Amino acid sequence: MAVQTAPTGDTNSAAGATATTGSAPASVDLGPASALSCRECGQRFPLGPIFACAECFGPLEVAYDLPGGDPEELKKRIAEGPDNIWRYAPLLPVPADVATKPSINPGFTKLVKADNLARELGVTGSLHIKDDSGNPTHSFKDRVVAIAVEAARAFGFTTLSCSSTGNLAGAVGAAAARAGFRSCVFIPHDLEQGKVVMAAVYGGELVGIEGNYDDVNRFCSELIGDPLGEGWGFVNVNLRPYYGEGSKTLAYEICEQLGWRLPDQIVVPIASGSQLTKIDKGLQELIKLGLVEDKPYKIFGAQAKGCSPVSTAFKAGHDVVRPQKPDTIAKSLAIGNPADGPYVLDIARRTGGAVEDVDDEQIVAAIKLLARTEGIFAETAGGVTVGVTKKLIEAGVLDPALTTVVLNTGDGLKTLDAVAETTGPTATIRPDLDAFRTAGLAG
Amino acid sequence: MAVQTAPTGDTNSAAGATATTGSAPASVDLGPASALSCRECGQRFPLGPIFACAECFGPLEVAYDLPGGDPEELKKRIAEGPDNIWRYAPLLPVPADVATKPSINPGFTKLVKADNLARELGVTGSLHIKDDSGNPTHSFKDRVVAIAVEAARAFGFTTLSCSSTGNLAGAVGAAAARAGFRSCVFIPHDLEQGKVVMAAVYGGELVGIEGNYDDVNRFCSELIGDPLGEGWGFVNVNLRPYYGEGSKTLAYEICEQLGWRLPDQIVVPIASGSQLTKIDKGLQELIKLGLVEDKPYKIFGAQAKGCSPVSTAFKAGHDVVRPQKPDTIAKSLAIGNPADGPYVLDIARRTGGAVEDVDDEQIVAAIKLLARTEGIFAETAGGVTVGVTKKLIEAGVLDPALTTVVLNTGDGLKTLDAVAETTGPTATIRPDLDAFRTAGLAG
Helix, strand or coil: CCCCCCCCCCCHHHCCCCCCCCCCCCCCCCCCEEEEEECCCCCEECCCCCCECCCCCCEEEEEECCCCCCHHHHHHHHHCCCCCHHHHHHHCCCCCCHHHCCCCCCCCCCEEECHHHHHHHCCCCEEEEEEHHHCCCCECHHHHHHHHHHHHHHHCCCEEEEECCCHHHHHHHHHHHHHCCEEEEEEECCCCHHHHHHHHCCCCEEEEECCCHHHHHHHHHHHHCCHHHCCEEECCCCCHHHHHHCCHHHHHHHHHHCCCCCCCEEEEECCCCHHHHHHHHHHHHHHHCCCCCCCCCEEEEEEECCECHHHHHHHHCCCCCCCCCCCCCCHHHCCCCCCCHHHHHHHHHHHCCCEEEECHHHHHHHHHHHHHHHCCCECHHHHHHHHHHHHHHHCCCCCCCCEEEEEECEEHHHHHHHHHCCCCCCEEECCCHHHHHHHCCCC | CCCCCCCCCCCHHHCCCCCCCCCCCCCCCCCCEEEEEECCCCCEECCCCCCECCCCCCEEEEEECCCCCCHHHHHHHHHCCCCCHHHHHHHCCCCCCHHHCCCCCCCCCCEEECHHHHHHHCCCCEEEEEEHHHCCCCECHHHHHHHHHHHHHHHCCCEEEEECCCHHHHHHHHHHHHHCCEEEEEEECCCCHHHHHHHHCCCCEEEEECCCHHHHHHHHHHHHCCHHHCCEEECCCCCHHHHHHCCHHHHHHHHHHCCCCCCCEEEEECCCCHHHHHHHHHHHHHHHCCCCCCCCCEEEEEEECCECHHHHHHHHCCCCCCCCCCCCCCHHHCCCCCCCHHHHHHHHHHHCCCEEEECHHHHHHHHHHHHHHHCCCECHHHHHHHHHHHHHHHCCCCCCCCEEEEEECEEHHHHHHHHHCCCCCCEEECCCHHHHHHHCCCC
């Protein structure tokens, strides 16, 4: 697809403290973002709605001129910012005045010190859950979409779009509504009614495609390359390099909430693998900026056994990831051919981490374990990370004496089916005290 | 029921900056709470798990020795507190060190400046949504339960309980799990599976009662008066005076988030009416403490037409509230005989507000209006407040030139059924560009 020229409308007034460099068109202000660079060959491109290297077809990611100066000054500036991801605007591809624009303002979710869970798992260090179910539409997708919205604004797009079967549809619908974009989301025509409602309630266009999710994606690729799709920002396609950067904010928040310290170990779910790579990128940036001490940390990837191409490759010692056909209740992680799989393998190996998987039964048990110990009702993806944490501790891979952070990226209300069959009343009784006494529930 | 003696265990170490007065047993430290006082006759009682006046059977509420001194000092102390309701510990019936105890830490939810909605409603002043769907279990109930938990701790209860058909069950289950209490929640045996899952997933006892919600409540009243129920804290019965105080935090947060200013107008949903009365109590406390300027504000109550005993009484000019049999999709507000109805009438009239209602169709339209304009997917109760706001503006009762705050107390994910029938795809097409072109969706 062609690089679309940047508009001169909205963005001229947005010149902030962190100016763009000469490599970006003059009218695009995305704060400290200076260019796109190819993850494979390093070739640089001006900021624009492109996602693949014109030289080698490698994935593009955002390069920055990050702010220099006194780290304590930067910490102070961050602390004085809003209670959402825009507190990190100096480190994100957004204009400096981003917090004044209409956004659903995700982020700064709770980092819960999980002492009850730690006790059950035999953790003697400190265990924390980064609980992204607290985002506006209750998943981490709000973070990445919020960044994509600002890129769409800068590039003059008027319609936000995506293909989705779940969390992303709601995140795009909500973000577009608030930010004043038209939205058009594509879903397989036979989704469950609950998911259709979540995707449609924000009032954007919702198009059911007669086919499965692969058909939806193929159709979207065609649309991006066609004049019909002109002016459309597909958050996870032509805006993907910006979108992905939203996951860096998880790293920033975790470190700030730990008192500007790196965790020793962090357990991240793997779908495409993008989130894990961006968390690593975020941690590296904090070290480079002097916001945290430069010390080792280990990143662990978590998959469902029913869709475990990365953990399979990790265990086999492979550098390439062989695609799988997903069959798991963890639908938000069910990407059989994860684009960032090889990068995940690199990071897990470089940091001394690992990639592990748990089966559906273990996922359900882990959802219930987290709910019972900490009062957090996680999506299946949270069951995957908590289940993998438990497994890695039992295997002696994860060190229970250290500081560990486990991500919960979504909300159990969205995956009720996963636990419905095995979650019900302790007893059903007549409304009288004798029946209650007989049931043996007085405690 | 008898006043239970307070234990000497947990609470002795909790002596903080704001000591209890002589009227409370020495071992109960509930911070600035000094006594319970009867809302009808003013009789005072020591702090304990009681809820009705021994003299006149009137409802009891918490009386305080509030902190004196420089308001700016108190603001600073609050600002330095945690990002949850415990920042207001000096104004709540909790020990000063409450933030160190295990809690799901609700509150400090977003106050969203709703400019898009304001435009649609013709508001020329400023319109804000206080969005309590951001709480840990996604409703305002987390606030009231969190306070009840601390009272239960102080009184030595080991089991937390309630009867519920919805939000409260999840809030109690989650709070108990995290705080280390056993929980036992009573529900009608024939609830929808989704609601049963939300109530059961936190691992406490869940008892289905063969009967309707009235039967469940009758059974719980029996249990509280029986030795079988000893050591049980029913959050909204014998802990009700403390529980209710949690709603004051909505008033505190709204004013702090407005820059320590009172809103001119505030629209609050009415179930039992307790929330509205406690918001008024909270605003009055802020005025008394000098944290906000003493100026008039108006409180508006919002009901569903299918359960509108208070708005009916308001419009008829009555002082008493005649019970109704509820028939509305706004199930979280469906209390036909609201205990605090007369107090709500007083407050609405005293402040120059009103009580209004909207029908189910208007509720659904308002849910969609809020989602479409601000990206907030509200529970039916939020549809009631937004719908009533619209109606009151159109009727010239609510002044569109002023600062107005509208409460959304819950999350649309919990009441998907309300919008499911009327929310769906714009179009369903074959996966090809011709079909897309024909559907006329390119924009």
